Amino acid sequence: MAESLISELKRRNVFKVAAAYVVLAWVVVQVTDQAVAAFAMPDWVNTVVFFFGLIGFPFVMLFAWAFELTPEGIRREVEVNPDQSITDKTGKKLNAVTMSLLVIALAYFVYESRFQERATDDTVVEQDNIETISGNSEIAEEKAVSEERLSELPGSSIAVLPFVNMSSDPEQEFFSDGISEEILNVLAQIPNLHVTSRSSAFSFKGKEIILSEVASKLGVANILEGSVRKAGNQVRVTAQLIEAETDKHLWSETYDRELNDIFAIQDEISQAIVVALKEHLNLEKDIQVVAATEVDLNALQAFLKGRSLLERRNLDDLRVALNEFEKAIEIEPTYAKAWMGKAWALVYLAENNYGDIPREIANERAKAANDQALQLDPKLPESYALQGSIFGQDQDFEKAAESYEKAIALNPNFANSYVWYSGDLDFEKPDSVYKQLELREKAYRLDPMSVLTLVNYGYALIPYAKFDQTLAIAEQIKLINPNSHFAYNLENEVYTETYEYGKAAYASKKAYELSPNIGGLFNVAFDLTRIGLVDEAVALVEGTEIDILKYSLQGNQEAFISQARLTLPRSENDSFGNFRRGVAETFAGNCKEAVKFFGKTNCSRCNFIMYCYKQLDAVDEFATQMQKREEQIVMMKEAGYAEHQYDGFEQYQYFLRDDLDKYMDLMKDRLSKGFILGGQIKNSPMMAPVREHEYYPKALAHSEQNRLKQLAIYQELVGSTPAAKAPF
The missing domain is CATH 3.40.50.10610 (ABC-type transport auxiliary lipoprotein component)
Structure with a gap:
C-alpha cells in the first residue's frame, strides 16, 4: 500500500512540485527581504510573505495530487485517461524549472555572501x-x-x-x-x-x-x-x-x-x-x-550626536555638541558618558584649544562634569584621560601621568589617551623627550587615519627636522578632511622653523579662516606683523578678546602697558591675562610685580621671568633657572633634536650672560637662513643692549631684506599686494 502510494505520488509529480515550490518560495522570500530594505517598507512585510508561503504549501500539494496539466489545460486527475496522461513530460518540465530556480538561488547566495554587504556598506575610502x-x-x-x-x-x-x-x-x-x-x-x-x-x-x-x-x-x-x-x-x-x-x-x-x-x-x-x-x-x-x-534611547541619541560632533573640533560644532550632552544629562541624569562628553566638549572649548571660553573657566566646568562622570562610572577610560588633560593644563604633570596611565590600563586602544599624554609630560625629566615620540607613535599605530593623531605625530617629527615627512602628513590630513585647519597648523610650524615666514603666514591665515579661535588669532596676527602687514594684523585682533595685542603689534609699548594695567588679568586665574600683565610690567621695568604675575602662569622657565630674576638680583632663582635651561638644551641635543629646536635658547642664554658678541654670532647665522627680527628685539626695553651693539644696524638691514622676500612670497600665495610696512 505504502509503495503504491509513493509510486502514485511520483507519477503525479507531487514530489517534483513540492521541490519546485520550496525553491521558488525561498527565492521569493530573499527577494522580498531586499525589497523591504531598498524601499524602507516595514519589517512585517517579510513576515506576511513568509507566512503565505508556508500556508500555501499544503494547498499546492493537494492541487498537484488532484489535478493534472494536459494539452487542453488543467483537468481533474480522475477525468484524464491514463493512456492520454503526459505526466512524464510535465515532470521533465518541472525538473527544468527546479534546476533553473536552483541556479538562481545559488547565484544569489554567492552574491549575498561575497559582495552584497560590501556593496551596501558605504563605509570606505578610495x-x-x-x-x-x-x-x-x-x-x-x-x-x-x-x-x-x-x-x-x-x-x-x-x-x-x-x-x-x-x-x-x-x-x-x-x-x-x-x-x-x-x-x-x-x-x-x-x-x-x-x-x-x-x-x-x-x-x-x-x-x-x-x-x-x-x-x-x-x-x-x-x-x-x-x-x-x-x-x-x-x-x-x-x-x-x-x-x-x-x-x-x-x-x-x-x-x-x-x-x-x-x-x-x-x-x-x-x-x-x-x-x-x-x-x-x-x-x-x-x-x-x-x-x-x-539608558533612555533619547539620551543615547543625544550623546551619540554630541560624540560625533566632537570629532570636528571647531567652535560651532563644539557648541552644538555641548548642548547635546547637556540634553542627554537632562533626560538621564545618571548617564556617566553624557557627563564625560560634557567635560570633553568643555576642554575643547577652552580658548587655548578650539573655543573661546577662558581656559580656567573651561577647565573648572570640565572638572566638575568629569568628576560626576567618574562618580557614576569609576571605570570610564575617557574620563581618566580627560582628568589627565585637566591636570596637565594646571601643570600638575605627576597627577596627569597617573590619570593617563589609568585610562590606558582600562582601554589600551583609546588613541586620544596617548596623544593627550604626550602633550602633558614633565619636560624637566630627561626621558620626556623620548616618551613623547613613543606615545605619539603608539597613537599613530592605533589611529592612523585620525586627523588629531596625524597632526600630533607630525609635530613630534619637527624637532628632528623631518620637514618633508611632516608636510606629507599635512597633505594626508587634507585628503582626509579638506577643511581641517590642522593641516595648515602643521605647515605653519614647519615653515616657521625653516624661516619661510611668507608661507607660514599664509598657512596660519588659512588655519584661522577654517577654525576661528583665540590661539589661531594669535598666530596669524604675529605672522602677518612679522612680514610687515601690521594694519591687517591689527584689524584682525581689534574688538576681540585680545584687542590689547594691537598695541604690541603696532610697537606702542606705552599704550600696551597702560591698557594691560587697566584690563588684565580678567580674573585671578586668568593665564593669558596674568602672562600679558607680567610682560607689560617687565616692559615698564617693574620686574618685582612682573614675577608675581608670571608665577600664576606656566612661565616657570620662560625668557621673561629669567630676565626679571636677573634684574632683581635674585641670584639663586636666576642660577636655578639658567641651570634648568642648560639641562634642557643638553637633553635636546642628546635626544637628537635638530639645531633649530635649541639655537634660540642658546642665543638667549648668551644675552642673559651679557655675552652679546656670541649672541650676535648666532644672530648672524639665523639671519643667513632667513630669520626676521621680531618686535621684542626692536622695541622692548629689555633688549636695549642688543640694539646698542655695533652689529645691530647690519642685522636690521639683513632682516629687512628677509622680510621683503617673505612678503613677496605671501602676496603671491594670496594673489594680492596689500599695503605693507616694516614692523616696529
Whole structure:
C-alpha cells in the first residue's frame, strides 16, 4: 500500500512540485527581504510573505495530487485517461524549472555572501588617492605593498567599520554609528587585541573600499562591518566578521529585535565576535565582555550626536555638541558618558584649544562634569584621560601621568589617551623627550587615519627636522578632511622653523579662516606683523578678546602697558591675562610685580621671568633657572633634536650672560637662513643692549631684506599686494 502510494505520488509529480515550490518560495522570500530594505517598507512585510508561503504549501500539494496539466489545460486527475496522461513530460518540465530556480538561488547566495554587504556598506575610502607619508606611489605598487603588509599583520587585530544606516531617516545615522562605537568600545577592553580607534575606522564612512587595502591602512587583519535598519519600534542589525587577506567570513549574524532590546543586541554581537576571535586569533579563553549600559534611547541619541560632533573640533560644532550632552544629562541624569562628553566638549572649548571660553573657566566646568562622570562610572577610560588633560593644563604633570596611565590600563586602544599624554609630560625629566615620540607613535599605530593623531605625530617629527615627512602628513590630513585647519597648523610650524615666514603666514591665515579661535588669532596676527602687514594684523585682533595685542603689534609699548594695567588679568586665574600683565610690567621695568604675575602662569622657565630674576638680583632663582635651561638644551641635543629646536635658547642664554658678541654670532647665522627680527628685539626695553651693539644696524638691514622676500612670497600665495610696512 505504502509503495503504491509513493509510486502514485511520483507519477503525479507531487514530489517534483513540492521541490519546485520550496525553491521558488525561498527565492521569493530573499527577494522580498531586499525589497523591504531598498524601499524602507516595514519589517512585517517579510513576515506576511513568509507566512503565505508556508500556508500555501499544503494547498499546492493537494492541487498537484488532484489535478493534472494536459494539452487542453488543467483537468481533474480522475477525468484524464491514463493512456492520454503526459505526466512524464510535465515532470521533465518541472525538473527544468527546479534546476533553473536552483541556479538562481545559488547565484544569489554567492552574491549575498561575497559582495552584497560590501556593496551596501558605504563605509570606505578610495585608497588609490591617498599618498603614503614617505611620498607618492603608483596604485599598483601601493596595492602590492598593502597586500604584503596585510600578510604580516597580527591576527589579533580588528577594525570596526561604521555600520550602514539602512533606514530612510538620515537622523538614524547617529544611531547606527552608536552601535558600531559601543561594539568597538567593548572590544577595545580585551587584552592583547589591537582595535583601531574610532576616528580612523569612521574615516571610511560613506566611501567605497577594497577591504584588504582598508585593513592594511588601518594595520589590522580583521574587519567587522554591518548594517542597521530601524523602522518604528523594530530594529534589524546585521554584522559579519571578515578576515581581510582571504576575504573569508569568520562569523555573521542577523538580529531582529524590538528597539528596547538594542543594548542586548550590542552585548550579543560583542560576545559572538569574542567567541569567533577566540577560535581564530588565539586570544585568552577567559575573556569576559562587559555589558553595555542601558539608558533612555533619547539620551543615547543625544550623546551619540554630541560624540560625533566632537570629532570636528571647531567652535560651532563644539557648541552644538555641548548642548547635546547637556540634553542627554537632562533626560538621564545618571548617564556617566553624557557627563564625560560634557567635560570633553568643555576642554575643547577652552580658548587655548578650539573655543573661546577662558581656559580656567573651561577647565573648572570640565572638572566638575568629569568628576560626576567618574562618580557614576569609576571605570570610564575617557574620563581618566580627560582628568589627565585637566591636570596637565594646571601643570600638575605627576597627577596627569597617573590619570593617563589609568585610562590606558582600562582601554589600551583609546588613541586620544596617548596623544593627550604626550602633550602633558614633565619636560624637566630627561626621558620626556623620548616618551613623547613613543606615545605619539603608539597613537599613530592605533589611529592612523585620525586627523588629531596625524597632526600630533607630525609635530613630534619637527624637532628632528623631518620637514618633508611632516608636510606629507599635512597633505594626508587634507585628503582626509579638506577643511581641517590642522593641516595648515602643521605647515605653519614647519615653515616657521625653516624661516619661510611668507608661507607660514599664509598657512596660519588659512588655519584661522577654517577654525576661528583665540590661539589661531594669535598666530596669524604675529605672522602677518612679522612680514610687515601690521594694519591687517591689527584689524584682525581689534574688538576681540585680545584687542590689547594691537598695541604690541603696532610697537606702542606705552599704550600696551597702560591698557594691560587697566584690563588684565580678567580674573585671578586668568593665564593669558596674568602672562600679558607680567610682560607689560617687565616692559615698564617693574620686574618685582612682573614675577608675581608670571608665577600664576606656566612661565616657570620662560625668557621673561629669567630676565626679571636677573634684574632683581635674585641670584639663586636666576642660577636655578639658567641651570634648568642648560639641562634642557643638553637633553635636546642628546635626544637628537635638530639645531633649530635649541639655537634660540642658546642665543638667549648668551644675552642673559651679557655675552652679546656670541649672541650676535648666532644672530648672524639665523639671519643667513632667513630669520626676521621680531618686535621684542626692536622695541622692548629689555633688549636695549642688543640694539646698542655695533652689529645691530647690519642685522636690521639683513632682516629687512628677509622680510621683503617673505612678503613677496605671501602676496603671491594670496594673489594680492596689500599695503605693507616694516614692523616696529
